[in-house]
Amino acid sequence: MHATYTMLILTAVFSAPIVLYILRARAGKGEIYIRPIAGLSAIDEAVGRATEMGRPVLYSTGLSWLSIEGLCSVAILSHVARLAAKYDLRIIVPVNSYLLYPIAEEAVREAYADAGKLDLFKAEDVIFIPGQFPYAAGVVGIMHRERVAATFFFGYFAAESLILAEAGSQVGAIQVAGTPDILQIPFFITACDYTIIGEEFYAATAYLTHEPTMIGSLRGQDIGKMILATLTVLLLVFGLLMAFAPNVFFSNWLLDLLLR
């Protein structure tokens, strides 16, 4: 499959503000305000609670593999593992994908190493569990056996999302979830204390690190959304024109152009 000209132009239009604002932010131009996201602020609270209870936290990457969701999940994992290492806390990370597993293990190891607590890192706590339902069964078992105090679900999830979130709810864990998958968002909203939805998932590392580069990227995303909203309104007008005046000369021409 190859891109159409329209796709190519749209990719450039949406990418340009992101790269532009990243470069501006790196050059230190302009202050950018980020509205707080409750779900991301709750990560610190959940780790703190687990520390007080002296019980481990569980971080699930779901069925994510070596994709953008998976890499974004590892970036958030890195932050959670750093917090866990800071408070001498154990973090259990079941990973479903064999491609993501070594990356997740490295992220957790590095978090403990950076905190100067490599002795607390247990390679066995980053567990490879292949298969969708074996993964669900395995994670539910870990939650009950280890009586985890907090659970984090970040990444791509399918039918197992509610099984995992309900199991976490049963053990009384404080739960934070984030997924770009629209079908699983309702399940997480129902069963978790905090849920990060849609683009917030991809923006999580920017919120967590407050790095100028990442914040610049967020501003670029917002510009992209404004362009998208404008395009939606324009195409709505175009759609109405097509419906009510199908013979207007430019409507067919524009449709042809967009599909080219």
Place this chain on the structure above:
Amino acid sequence: MRRNIIIILTFVGGLYYFLEFVLPGETGISKLIVEIGKVTLAIGACAFLLGVINLLRLHGTRVVLRRSGWHNSAALIVALFVMLIVHLVRYYSHAAEGDTVWRIYNLLWDNMRVPLDSTIFSLLAFYIVSAAYRSFRIKSGEAAVMMAAAVVVMLGQIPTGQEVTLWLKGYENDPGLWWLSRIRVDTIREWLMQYWNGAAQRGILFGAAIGGLAMSLRIWLSLERGSFFDRQ
């Protein structure tokens, strides 16, 4: 040095797939995509081996040290090797369907693994009930609206529910009362799902698509900062 090599490799790899996608038609680089895919597969195979080693290390230690639940770990290791051996024998012996090795394979996969999967999947039905009970408690105005919408959608989804207002379909050709045929449970369900729910879902998808694009760009151009990938 290590960081620079990773930056260059990431950029070149990303650039290849980007160009392959945006350049029209079957260009020279498109012909390489299968070969490059094989490289990814080979890397994946190595990563898979790491996963298996992790499983053996984790469960092997439990068995050797007789930790609590060690018998479950032993069962996992036995199952892992039995399935591996049976599958390899089946593959390399070119056994015909119905042969002993095939029957053992079917016993292990179709009659054991698949029902176990279904068992876990079936738990979802009970979890949905408990999750629905929690969400549909009317605690506010919004919760009441959601509850009402959920009742209509659930009724409109099942034949028994659709039957309740099916008689309204008879007014479809009535010039004065045609609108009654539009307020059937199934049509309201469709309206709610297609327009209200569909619009909200698309809104989330738009944002997620741009967020995914931003994340891809940051990783491709090694612009990710302050997270794990910054230090790699």
